[in-house]
Amino acid sequence: MGNKDGFFTGVSRRRLLGGGLTVTGGVVLAACGETKEVIKEVPVEVIKEVEVAGETVVKEVEVIKEVEVAGETVVKKEVIEVEVPVEVEVPVEVESVLVVNDPWGIVTVAPGDTIKIGLVTVLTGDLANLGIDIRNGAELAFDEFPDVKGFAVEMLDEDGQCSGEGGTAVANKFAANPEVVAVVGHMCSGSSEPASVIYERAHIPMVSPSSTAVSFTARGLDVTNRVCWNDRIQGTAAADFALNTLGATTAAMIHDQSSYGEGLVQVFQGAFEELGGEVTAFEGVTVGDKDFRAVLTTIADGAPDLLYFGGFQGEGALLVAQKNEVGLEDAIFFGADGINSQVYIDSAAGDAEGSYSSFADFGETDADLLAGFLERYEEKFGEPQGPFNAHAYDAAAIIIAAIDSASELAADGSLIIRRNAVNEAIRANHGYQGVSGVIDFNAIGDGGQGTVGFQIVADNAWSAV
């Protein structure tokens, strides 16, 4: 078939579009019988779209051609067929179908295609148990709300690790995919924060089930939303619990240098001091290190009643064991949702007994709703492995509902989703009854009201205080 070295090749797609024509590179000229030298070929008008075949459209285009015939240059008009890939990310193409305006742009889902929603947790490494728990919660929502206006919802499952690099990599991948409408996630604040900057530019709203760091929403980005609490709530409640329930008057702060850990510990410190407690030390530990005796020794010098730890289960288990080797055996070990897992207890191999953590309790929740959710969860996935599965369910459900309210069916049967409208629909949830509790979004995207619960490790299990 035809002359591949025609005019269209190598000319930028944008320039041609600017000229009012949707003819693009990689063209195959269909009607090309004679063996003449084509010198120049200028498209004039698209006459009609002939055929839609999967990913490409065949169009009839009128072109002016300069052709060399027997040494003479002849100019003539000709109608040719051009095959072009379907353009999804460029709204101009569908303008003829339906006029939709959205400051963030739109996503068109062709009939038979799926609506793509990212789900970013941690699927490998030390925190995989927590990540899989969150994924399970979200998956349940995807199962129960399988479509929007007849368009199937597809979950794009990714591992964002608990790191900036991991989060950025996934965010870039999603940003490059014009079909991704929104993201459930990420799991860790340290992954969510750098990712949010990319989503902000790509206009992809995110709803995190578990990124609790103060700084996640405090930066005032448009796309950052969460259904869990802000750690300001957790840290403040924890400080109160430490002082008034556990009776600790002095406390040492330890964090894992993540946005989550350090942010939480800062909130705790502020609240603890305000309540009259004394903070004896503020130290960071490096994730992946296994020997924290040196830092604990320094902390032991201040003889704190309590060690408050902002971080995850692996480092928590090491700290709770190693504190006993440096003269801190009487200090209470107190962590947060990051250590509220069985893995923490197992990793500490007995030394976690008597340590405390806060966790995302289900506050003003509908008891039946929650019970039903947990029943369905356990039926499908077994015992929950972390504290955020219900939040993940809510995050996914809220996104799917928001897409429903921010989308229209077009005349050609495709679904038009308006990106900004999705984000606004998410934030428009006030008094939403989720399984994790009542969700009420504020101006910066904090939706979780969550009641802070506290647990203690007794007989190798987290149990109510």
Add this chain to the structure above:
Amino acid sequence: MATTSTTVGRSAAFSKRAFLTILGVLIGAVLAFRLGQTIYDQVWGPEVWIRNLINGLALGAVYALIALGYTLVYGILFMINFAHGEVLMLGAMAGFFVLDASINSGFLDYNTLLTIVIVFIAGMSVAVVVGVLLERIAYRPLRGAPRLVPLISAIGASIFLQNAALQAFGANVKIYPTPQITGLSGGQRFGDVFVANTSIMIMVLAIITMVALVLLVNRSRFGKAMRAVAEDKPTAQLMGIDVNRIILLTFALGSLLAGMAGVMLGFHNRQVTHMVGFMPGLKAFTAAVLGGIGNVPGAMLGGFFLGLAESLGPTAFQIPSAYKDVIAFGLLVLILIFRPTGLMGERLSRERA
């Protein structure tokens, strides 16, 4: 002409030395001032110093054991075995699986000491096998190649082993359940200072091992052959020494020490993953350079020096403990600037130069 250029050369050399001297004095003065301040202000009680001294000795003992592996191999082949940390990791893994099996089978319950010994033997054996295979597969075929080539092969081997372990054993943390092992749980109290039993085990075992190693290197037939091979391979062959065999045994010896260190760290820190060899490997390499790479007493000195610097540095200079890696690698930079041959390496390098 010749005279002029000599003079220029000399003054350049002089100004470089003067610069280094001034820099050294400045750094020394700042550190000494800060240390003086810490001591004078009595920022820490004496037990903090003692506890960190003990932490540092235990850490240093492990670094020293690992550093010996780097230094033995460097001494004999002039190459850095960057996969050494992964040998340690696989030793720790092997120890874990044996320990796990002995717990599940109930063997541990009635024979604790024997279990610990078997765990060590398993870790060391696997490490030896891995080290020997590394030499045969990744290094020996490159014996005649430029020095950069086996180095790259070593880095490749390191990444390969990390990922192979990740795929084979999964990413979840493996736990050495020390508290369930009588004798290794808890610790001893000396006045205000509590020393974990695992720390005591590490120090005692490491010191015995190092004494044995020094005797082996200095006194045994194998040790002398190893030193002869390190110095001059063709002449060593003329003596009837099978150079390839000595190199292989040197790898085996270094790996044995790494396997031992891996199991020690397993018991001491309890958590083992496919990444546990990485940092200790890098630190021990630093220790080996610190002491003068290729030098056996240097590796031990470097190991203890680094362990103590890491654990006492933040205390002495009143900086957050999170800076311990900064201290460790900062020391490496300083040593490379002021004493590129390491603390104990000077005479040797001059001789060789």
Add this chain to the structure above:
Amino acid sequence: MTAPPLLEVRDLHTYYDNIAALRGVSLTVSEGEIVALIGANGAGKSTLLKSITGLTPPRQGEIFMEGRRLNGVPAHAVVRLGVAMVPEGRQIFGRLSVYENLEMGAFTRTDTDAVQRSFDRVFELFPRLAERREQIGGTLSGGEQQMLAIGRAIMAAPRLLLLDEPSMGLAPILVQQIFRTIREINREGASILLVEQNANAALSLANRGYVLRVGQIVIEDAAEALKENKQVKEAYLGGH
């Protein structure tokens, strides 16, 4: 002469990469003999010794030691067949003590009594080494290092001793002493292949001699005859 020679080299070709250093060298050393191999710098003398000991294996030709083929025998196994070498430039182990250097010489021997006798003999031949047995090799003087290199070779109790320019860089008085020792060793039963640039001294000591030029043997004769050979006189004895 019906008995096979102790060492027989037949048509040896040795290459460094693709540059020929030996091009068809044939040579014999009989039981009890001292054979001198003389030649200019770069003629291939050291290469020949290294080919015999397996350090630079030949590409072509054969080597027999007491009738046993040495081709393909790894360098570290050659010493077990009774061949010891004092390499060019001594090559003692500078970081090992004098005693340890000598121990390395006896690396393959297991008969401790016999090894002890060898120690005694070396210390008898070189009392300086006995005085300095704990000293680190690298700190010895040049003459002492040469004594140590020879002593180390004696420790292997060789049937054939290969010496590569033992007089190099030594004061004349030391050279005499070294040569006397070589004769001594020979009297005690070891045959000797002596490579020298100092042709005069070598030929005075030797029974027979070969002249090597650019990788080929050009003259072979009794030592006395070689000393009188006009060509040899001009080329190698000129200065004396």
